[in-house]
Amino acid sequence: MMSALASDPTRTGNEADPMIRLRNVRKVYRTGGHEFVAVSDVTMDIAEGDMVSLVGPSGCGKSTLLRILAGLHDADDGEVRIGTSASTFTPGRDVGMVFQQALLLKWRTILENVILPAEILGLPNREAKERARDLLNMVGLQGFENKYPYELSGGMQQRASIARALVHDPKLILMDEPFGALDALTREKMNLEMLRIWQRSSKTIIFVTHSIQEAVFLGSRCAVLTAGPARMADYFDIVLPLPRTLEVKTTEQFGTYTKRIYHLLGMD
Numbered sequence: 157m158m159s160a161l162a163s164d165p166t167r168t169g170n171e172a173d174p175m176i177r178l179r180n181v182r183k184v185y186r187t188g189g190h191e192f193v194a195v196s197d198v199t200m201d202i203a204e205g206d207m208v209s210l211v212g213p214s215g216c217g218k219s220t221l222l223r224i225l226a227g228l229h230d231a232d233d234g235e236v237r238i239g240t241s242a243s244t245f246t247p248g249r250d251v252g253m254v255f256q257q258a259l260l261l262k263w264r265t266i267l268e269n270v271i272l273p274a275e276i277l278g279l280p281n282r283e284a285k286e287r288a289r290d291l292l293n294m295v296g297l298q299g300f301e302n303k304y305p306y307e308l309s310g311g312m313q314q315r316a317s318i319a320r321a322l323v324h325d326p327k328l329i330l331m332d333e334p335f336g337a338l339d340a341l342t343r344e345k346m347n348l349e350m351l352r353i354w355q356r357s358s359k360t361i362i363f364v365t366h367s368i369q370e371a372v373f374l375g376s377r378c379a380v381l382t383a384g385p386a387r388m389a390d391y392f393d394i395v396l397p398l399p400r401t402l403e404v405k406t407t408e409q410f411g412t413y414t415k416r417i418y419h420l421l422g423m424d
């Protein structure tokens with residue numbers, strides 16, 4: 157059990173060539189003559205196929221870190237390397253994003269929404285549509301291809317946005333509080349779906365959450381960030397059986413992981 161809880165931010169399973177390598181990453185926002193340290197010192201390696209949960213209080217820099225990984229922000233200091241010698245990485249092509257709101261275009265059908273990233277990248281239309289249909293099947297939305305977003309529930313819209321994030325076959329999926337706007341029951345269902353999608357697609361996924369339970373239930377690794385000042389407090393493997401069912405939440409190991417995070421966040 158001790159080894160399962162061991163903390164090693166540079167453990168990847170492929171130590172020589174992790175998919176993502178962050179070293180002492182720092183980000184400072186400068187507005188109106190003031191400086192604000194949003195991310196002070198983040199060091200971690202992420203292996204291909206990992207599902208990493210980023211958990212921490214509001215304002216600790218989780219979204220900033222995602223934006224750096226998406227290539228939307230530059231870090232002020234430190235090293236950010238994505239891709240391996242065998243597999244290069246282009247942010248515009250290789251990132252899929254899911255946000256708290258599904259952000260579907262209301263005048264496009266679900267299928268037309270899902271193929272949007274492929275359209276923007278100029279990928280062949282017929283293949284994109286085929287892939288979008290397969291993905292809609294995978295997220296349980298077969299039969300809803302020609303519906304409009306308003307005809308779907310919040311959970312169904314979020315599933316469509318997950319299909320959209322996968323349509324151009326990106327190497328990295330970044331999710332910013334993807335289930336934060338859903339009711340508790342739908343959120344539990346989406347957690348189970350997410351694990352299934354992750355296992356089926358074998359994608360590398362990094363997701364932000366405020367929920368300690370969600371971070372432990374979904375993550376293969378978990379990074380805990382704390383605020384004031386923003387810093388990475390811990391990064392560890394979550395060794396729980398796969399496929400996971402809701403029952404795992406009642407196990408002692410699950411409790412050990414959640415307690416560890418509560419402790420790091422000063423909540424025990």
Ligand SMILES: Nc1ncnc2c1ncn2[C@@H]1O[C@H](COP(=O)(O)OP(=O)(O)OP(=O)(O)O)[C@@H](O)[C@H]1O
Pocket residue numbers: 185186187192193194212213214215216217218219220221
């Ligand atoms: N563009 C910006 N300019 C100035 N300050 C910013 C900017 N974006 C974020 N910040 C500040 O940086 C800090 C980190 O923000 P960030 O959105 O990364 O946190 P977060 O952990 O994702 O928060 P939340 O969980 O509430 O979404 C916050 O204090 C925020 O006010």
